[in-house]
Amino acid sequence: MISLEVPKKFEQLVSQAHMVATEIFRANSRKYDLAEHTYPKELDMLAAAIDGMNEGGGIGGAGVGTVGSASGGNGASTRERTGNRNGSNMASLLGLIELCWGDVGLLLTMPRQGLGQAAIAAVANEEQLKRFGGKWAAMAITEPEAGSDSAAIRTTARYDEDSDEYVLNGEKIFVTSGDRADLIVVWATLDASKGRAAIKSFVVERNNPGLKLDRLEHKLGIRASDTANFVLEDCRVPKENLLGSPEIAPKAGFSGVMQTFDNTRPLVAGMAIGVARACLDRTRELLEEAGLRIDYDLPLHAQPAAAAEFISMESDWEAARLLTLRAAWMADNRKPNSLEASMAKAKAGRVGTDVALRCVALAGAIGYGQGELLEKWARDVKILDIFEGTQQIQLLIISRLLLGRTSAELK
């Protein structure tokens, strides 16, 4: 039966996440926006509490890191009579939306919730899962000359037979929480002449002497979340730290790492939805304080322009939200969702930015000033249309799938 409401069984999770978002994230939002590069110590206690709740099945999965392992995960236990499943993908997404309604920068730097865990969960063997599971893992893909074109990365991994180690050399930029995490999952090529098939991911301990912090970026937004740039100089890791198979097999290897993104794209969409809702909620309050009444029954042309604009923004937000819930629902029901995940990311990414910037304008000086968080959200949200695949990359993926074009044909 078609129903697009938040499932009853996740209502408690949503309200718990909302409490965390209000009490901890919102309470520290401006503080760490102003104090960039300062570690938000309030999160340590929260992370510990969440670890506890995860064990108790409470707010579990309401973060990024648990998501990779969640895809298709506990489905069986939540299988319903009808065969329709609302599982951990949707739970993660709903929790995440609430937390990002609080603060997306703080969410991104939640201890032990880094994207690296998603990569580890997607391709690690059992022994690796045991060794690396539960640790704070960052992800290092991007290089100065390789952004969206992640197949073009130049960091090399040379196998040293004498020591049974891989030796990594290269430069990695835009590593979220790179300086705060315990582990960094580094993408590197075993043989630059062999293209995608030779790209593998390696787990590097943060304290590895070959991993040198170059600098922490100063950013437009999400300033609570540190973004690190590293240089890898003869950085040696045991051969057991290569995730997945060391074979250079055409196709298999790279698609394995790319799978990580199928799981994380709807989550980044969810972040944009959370931030945009924060903007809409606050703007509505401000507009109502200013005497505006929003009437959903009236045609847009029959109400004040600001009310019409608000409904208009809200409708795009709703479309983005539903597209994202659909992608998560499909993952829970093991339906292939590459197309839908990219649609969600594309729509939510652009709607997030659009809504946030328009809300700032509607609120005027109040919206633009630092007395409110609207201007911060408008800075924060922009990253969500960029990382985990830019708007343009999503459109490429979507149109190739719709039109049956290869990447050689539709460049």
Place this chain on the structure above:
Amino acid sequence: MSYQQNLAERGMTIGLRALNWLAASDLLDRLGLREPTERLLHGASKTTTRTAARAGRTFAAAQKLSRPARQPRAERSDLFDLEPTEEQQMLRDSVREFALAKLRPAAEAADEGCATPGELLSQANELGLSMVGVPEELGGAVEERSAVTAVLMSEALAEGDMGIAVACLAPAGVSTAISLWGDGEQQSTYLPEFVSENVPAAALALLEPRALFDPFTLSTRARREGDGYVLDGVKSLVPRAPDGELFIVGAELEDGGPALFIVESKTEGISVEPEPAMGVRAGGTGRLIFEDVKLPASALLGGGDPAVYSECVQLGRIGWCALAVGTGQAVLDYVIRYVNDRRAFGEPISNRQAVAFTVANIAIELDGMRLATYRAASRADQSLSFGREAALAHRLCAECGVAIGSDGVQLLGGHGYVKEHPVERWYRDLRAVGLMEGALLV
């Protein structure tokens, strides 16, 4: 022109539909009548050919219900689910098959002639469109109240053609309205006809001909007189107007706010003018003019409750959203084939990002429209408030629908602008979604 006057004098509705059918046959050419007939058609769409509303059938209850029958409501669903029920899939699939096989090929002529051929209408009736909203004990086809089912069927129909879909679905709006809000007497008087083989031409008339129209501020008035009401005003772009037998009309009730009235077209004081528009022409749109139309007390639907009226407006918007989604899907499927086939500079134009991204954006916005529409309808079915959701869906479908129609033409370039391809019709039809109120109801 004397031919036209004769028709009017005899109180007959000029069937543009019939004229179009005539125009399509080679009979005209053989008889050398094409030119005069075309002049007549041209005149019919330009000048007001106002006629008395047609003398429709007599609606009478064979057996009066003491209490109204209502379709039971679904319980609130505990889960998020995008999978239609088996029954919904079956209905949707059969309607879609019909729409693509029958509506699409008939669309161009029906658009040109401003009417849907009677044969298509009766075939569409066999799909049970007007029975979906009717309670089972009154001959309805579906157990539970389901706006979602109506949405799925409307969407599928509009994939064939929006204008013909409007003509086919207008009576369903009326039967659903009477099922939802009618009392026992109203239900037993009207509903049997809607589950019969000969479904009456009927439509919901809310829209009025003026800029900045707001369905909650109506110029059409219902004055109380004796036990009954007297109706005055003009309704615009009412589907099936020329042959309509029954209308549900929105009017400002004296000391009561906007309300709905059941009006039989044979009532004294009603006249009809053809009102061909930019699009949804196959819907046979026309103006209804009410001059001192005396209605019995039993004409008032839903007891004049303002909440009933709001719900009617909201369900109408969801209906138009469903049509936008269906037509949007038609555009998407069409342009995907076209841009893959069309070659320029030695390769398919779909190899260009400017083209490919436009297609991607059509798909993204279309799915957003679809999901928002489903959500609004499913909330209605689950007895949750749905005014906000209907408004959000409506705004998406109005604006993105127009953009999709425009992109559809743009992607075909000059070829999109000529009638060799259906995209120019979809461009015109999709504009209707944002401005229509009522006419349909899910």
